[in-house]
Amino acid sequence: MPVPENRGLVRRSLLREDAYRAIRDAIVSGTLAPGERLHDADLVAWLGVSRTPVREALGRLELVGLVRTSPGRHTVVSPLDVRAVHHAQAVVAAMHELAVREAVPHLAEGDLAAMREANVRFGAAVRAADVDGALAADDAFHGVAVTAAANQAVVTVLEQFTPVLRRLERLRFGSLAGRASVAQHDRIIEHCAAGEVDAAATAARENWSTLAPLLDAAEDTGERPGSADPAPRGG
Template sequence: MELRKFSTEETQNLRARTFTALRGQILDGSLKPGERVSERKIAEMLGISTTPIKEALRRLEAEGLVVTLPRRGTYIAAFSTEKVHEMALIRAAIEGVAARIAAQKAKDADLSQLRSQIEVMRAATAAGDFGDVVNANEGFHEIIQGLAANQYLSQILGVLRVYDRSNRVRVLSRCDEFERAFREHLQILTAIEGADPDGAEAAMRAHILRSVELIRIHSEQHGEPT
């Protein structure tokens, strides 16, 4: 029997796909905070060796998504309320800057893309579908980050994305927030359309900072650890 050796590209793709799969399971809640990660079990499920899984877990640990404890194993990280609050404050400052830059750089085609996303958000909000609202909101923020086209901002926001997702899910779990969040995003769009950097940054910061208070309320109501 002869087997063709995997090319470098194929090996890298396997590593990337393994990382993406595990990261997705953490972000969508399939892997719960505090849950132990079994490399062997994951390897069996994916039909691969444990090598790409070990590499994926190292990357996930660097992002703060998993924690490895000596002689105990690797676990899905649990985010305390205090940590989520702190990350929301950092995100408010950085995304505010991203909105400012987007307002300075946005061209007609960029604005068209944002307007199209707002319509997606409008439809999801009207339907009251939680999953669609969360995804539509994330899409709007990702477009603005793309318009900013700043490598350093993108790298920082990439690390914060897990906290971003956690915040958005907590806040939007209240259906009465759908419409208010939509109006806030509309204000951000209006400022970017008007080439108003100050207004875009202020609107983005206000939108995210308001979520900090909602997270606090959510945490108190559900008795979450601080």
């Protein structure tokens, strides 16, 4: 078949995705703080891309609630909206429950070994207050079931809503509260290894529901977790 005339689509697509991920990750990590104004020129210079992928990235970030754009086109990093995080948490927990439910019949010993290894890294990172390491290991742990489930709808929903939770998780994994997740992960692995689909799925959902106390505390005190300083990082 003839080569399409509209060439360069792959490269432009990658530029858009790279710009989106870079800005998203900077917001989640606290590098771009809540309330900080985002100027197109600064983002273009930082990312080394044109204005178009930057504007498209900001549009996607606005849809998930990580930035806000005023009628005058001023874009700022959103404060953490506790109600929005509650909603995102419910969706993410349900998606991970579904992923585990669909994954358990397909998990091989290698998958279980990968989950165990990720949880060991997760525990070590939490104890060292290495927030970046803890989040990476947590992603690896839960990613085993998401990959095994092979459900693209789950992947798409998680890609949209998980970043909304990450700013809150940075506080949690920088404290002793994050250590409870190690035992919760172990229970998920045990149920998966035993082929206990319902128990494994329930344990996965409960694991993603443990952010609720931090949200409740934020509502009770009027604090906004996303406006706090980033949790300490390990070396």
